[in-house]
Amino acid sequence: MKKWMQLPRDVLVGHDVIYDIKYVCKDLKLGTDPVIVTGCNTRKIAGDIVCDLLNDCGQNALVVVSAEASMVEVEKVKKEALEHNSSYMIGVGSGKSIDVAKLAATQLDVPFMSVPTAASHDGIVSSRASIRCNGKTSSIEANAPMAVIADTAIISKAPYRLLAAGCGDIISNYTAVRDWELAYRLTNEPFSEYAAALSRMTAKILIDSADSIKPGLESSVRMVVKALVSSGVAMSIAGSSRPASGSEHMFSHALDMVSPHHALHGEQCGVGTIMMMYLHGGDWTKIKECLEVIGAPTTAEELGIEDRYILEALLVAHTIRPERYTILGTGLTPAAAEKVARITKVIS
Numbered sequence: 420m421k422k423w424m425q426l427p428r429d430v431l432v433g434h435d436v437i438y439d440i441k442y443v444c445k446d447l448k449l450g451t452d453p454v455i456v457t458g459c460n461t462r463k464i465a466g467d468i469v470c471d472l473l474n475d476c477g478q479n480a481l482v483v484v485s486a487e488a489s490m491v492e493v494e495k496v497k498k499e500a501l502e503h504n505s506s507y508m509i510g511v512g513s514g515k516s517i518d519v520a521k522l523a524a525t526q527l528d529v530p531f532m533s534v535p536t537a538a539s540h541d542g543i544v545s546s547r548a549s550i551r552c553n554g555k556t557s558s559i560e561a562n563a564p565m566a567v568i569a570d571t572a573i574i575s576k577a578p579y580r581l582l583a584a585g586c587g588d589i590i591s592n593y594t595a596v597r598d599w600e601l602a603y604r605l606t607n608e609p610f611s612e613y614a615a616a617l618s619r620m621t622a623k624i625l626i627d628s629a630d631s632i633k634p635g636l637e638s639s640v641r642m643v644v645k646a647l648v649s650s651g652v653a654m655s656i657a658g659s660s661r662p663a664s665g666s667e668h669m670f671s672h673a674l675d676m677v678s679p680h681h682a683l684h685g686e687q688c689g690v691g692t693i694m695m696m697y698l699h700g701g702d703w704t705k706i707k708e709c710l711e712v713i714g715a716p717t718t719a720e721e722l723g724i725e726d727r728y729i730l731e732a733l734l735v736a737h738t739i740r741p742e743r744y745t746i747l748g749t750g751l752t753p754a755a756a757e758k759v760a761r762i763t764k765v766i767s
């Protein structure tokens with residue numbers, strides 16, 4: 420079945436908005452007895468607050484701690500939710516808990532709410548869940564959250580590295596849209612002007628205000644969360660992740676495959692964007708400078724990944740999603756891969 424545009428209905432971004440959760444539940448008529456999927460640490464930061472707030476208004480919330488975003492955890496959460504007779508689910512965490520709750524809720528056909536404790540990638544609003552299965556992480560189609568409650572007081576206390584990674588995920592939109600335009604011209608892939616314009620504008624606003632993104636500031640969190648929501652909306656309009664995921668994301672997924680050490684998704688995508696922008700013939704120095712201003716990694720060394728894995732990832736990136744045409748085409752030659760990585764100073 421072709422999916423129609425699916426958007427979150429209520430989006431709350433601001434100081435202490437977590438305390439409005441009961442009004443959101445009422446507004447959306449979500450029912451009772453939710454399962455709250457959260458992590459070990461994020462439970463203490465926000466999971467227990469959500470649980471207490473809901474129990475105070477007569478709901479019987481059940482907290483399930485999920486250690487990883489895997490199919491095993493999704494099945495565990497589904498079982499708990501069925502036994503608990505839950506009419507909806509809440510994911511409270513930095514990413515993994517949200518992905519598990521998102522997929523479990525989709526499979527049980529119940530609504531889902533996202534309460535991020537960090538803003539490190541667009542999974543907090545998107546309709547895709549990144550789940551590990553048989554040793555491989557795949558991006559699985561799921562329902563978008565009915566509501567997103569992004570409390571800037573909570574998110575500003577998360578390690579700054581996570582917020583900087585979120586910026587990398589947003590800046591990716593630049594090369595993702597270029598890849599999409601290329602696929603539209605070369606392979607006649609369906610293209611949405613609206614989705615592309617929104618995605619590009621989101622990255623531009625962030626780049627233009629890069630120097631105001633700093634650790635510990637709620638205003639910075641607000642800016643990044645709004646940009647992640649915007650990217651999510653662009654993907655919803657397109658009905659695919661095309662506006663926010665192109666060759667730079669394929670490079671990041673390739674790194675996950677070939678390198679024994681990984682950096683954060685958004686950090687890898689940011690470095691990927693520098694190199695893919697070079698391949699597109701665009702202003703890659705601007706991307707690099709902007710990531711430097713934000714304090715996100717721009718080199719293999721800063722990612723903590725050996726140069727040879729960067730080159731290996733560049734060579735296999737085009738095989739990650741062969742149906743998704745990008746600037747990588749049918750693949751780079753080893754000489755071309757080394758050239759792009761050296762010229763952009765990703766490797767030295």
Ligand SMILES: [Zn+2]
Pocket residue numbers: 540541588663664668684688
């Ligand atoms: Zn991403």
